[in-house]
Amino acid sequence: MPIRSFILFVSCLLSILLLGGCTSMENKVVPATTKYPDKPITLIVPFGVGGGIDLVARTVEKSASTHLGQPLVVVNKPGGTGTIGWNEVAGAPPDGYTLAMTGIEIILQPLYGPTKYHYPSALDPIAQITELSLIMAVQSDQPWNSLEDLINYAKKHPGEVKFGHPGIGGINHVLGETFAKAANIQLEQVPFQSGAEAMSNLLGGHIQVVFLNPAAVKEQLKSGKVKALALGGEKRLTDPVFANIPTFREQGLDVVCNSWNGIAAPKGLPDDVKKKLSQGIKKVIDDPEFQKNMENLGLQITYLGPEESEEKWLTDSQKLTKTVQETGIAEKIKEQKK
Template sequence: MQSTPVTTTLSKFPEKPITTIVPFGAGGGLDLTTRSLEKIALNHLGQPLIIINKPGSAGALGWNELAGASPDGYTIGATSSEMVLLSLYGSGKYNYLTALTPLAQVTSLPMLLAVQADKPWRTLNDLIDYAKQHPGELKFGNAGVGSFAHVLGEMFSYDTGINTVQVPFSGGGEMTTALLGGHVQLIFVNPVSIKEHVKNGTVRILALTGEHRLNDSVFVQVPTFKEQGFDITLTNWHGVAVPKELPMDVKNKLEEKFKTIIMDPEFTKNMSNIGMPVEYLGSQDAQSKWQADSQKLQKTLQESGILEQIKAQRK
């Protein structure tokens, strides 16, 4: 008998704009993905997404706010692989794998090792040789201590036996600016954030972390780390999540709506225009991906000793 009011309320949901937390600064890949969702959300939700950038602590600031938000469906958040990493460090206020529930995965991309084009390193081996001859000279920019870019930087240094200085920033946009300004010499960055700089000749890409090369004409000549003898094969995904306590009927409605947004040809076109192929996963599959990534990253980081190293740096 009491189900009718709930159904009526749900049929009207959402009745106001939905706050969408992006836990990194404007201009980075996750921010661009979320703004692509924002462009057409009104068409499918009947209400706009209001994007709030909350950079800091490699994403922890924003994800803490999301995990602690009122579970009413009016606060959602953008997610990325960093979220899984932060849960491994065990130093945060929440374990995001249990405090949050995914609505969808939107895209998945490899990370690229980028240097300024005017530097003498034309290949990965050139860079490694230089770093070995000049230990501690090269600065490796990242999106915060413990971020995905930081982990890749530490993995690269560990696997190649070189010594680099890790320099944290608040997000991908700031990190890229630092590379262009010569304040750091190396960064791991997603293809979207760096594509225009590669096209205009200011940045050179030496390797990518995916299993396969990218189809994009700008990056098609870039070899994978695997091709060059290094087992660095992690990709960075972007998605959308909600607080765990969100009622199932509201969560299901949001999941359904976000599927229609992500599958909308206009959204797919917008994502393609910025260099991000849509790789949709529903809530259940995205949850499985979180768990699989967590197990893989934990094994890799523990075996290399990087996990303890980053835990110490985050204290």
């Protein structure tokens, strides 16, 4: 009977799914572990394969097993600007076997509207690995050689200069708007799907400015296709390719907007587990091979321990709350979410 077998098949599929769903729901059971870690640790990257944060995670994965005693396994759970992956970690048992890669989005996302968890309080930082100073770059055949040139041009031609960034409400977008506000100029934003897409539109002359992380700019800067006008960090970068880029502050604008990546666990980790874990991650970060790999990626290691990271989350949170309100980004996104 064709119809009967059809129904049978569909119901089989559905029951498999339901069973699968059940197994992943047995949450919040904290085993009394004595020897942590005794099985592989999952590191959830809440973004797709191939992004900057994914590369940091995989660099950690590469050096982790020798220092943690167990392999670290990277699992990508992309979607919802990171919220899907972080929801999963925030709701996972705090046993040290489910960790998350974190970025500045854990602070930004809750500012734009209700999220399932308030990540800065639902997650417990283990370490900050790297801090990314965003770079403001223009095509090399543009007549602007300094921030001042660009600001003057934009003042004379309001609305003509457009900047690209890899996602609305992201830190790159925030930096762009902060700069425009500080310089008192009108910059139009163009959202793209990725840093690569923004860069190719800059190279093609379709947009005039990009705000991107150093790794996304490095190759084009080296080949002289783009020039960097300013750096979003507090200090200059040490990498020779970037060393001569002046910060916004040096050029008289009070704009500091840094992105960072780190590792966090669900809140409520047992003290001994947290200690072991943070020591293990510290050892990974001190490993010369890890440092070399990070340097290859164009990333500067800026280690912060659990307490320092927590402080940083707090200050960033206060600062960004103010910034997204002043620049009108939060209002714009919230308004559209209604």
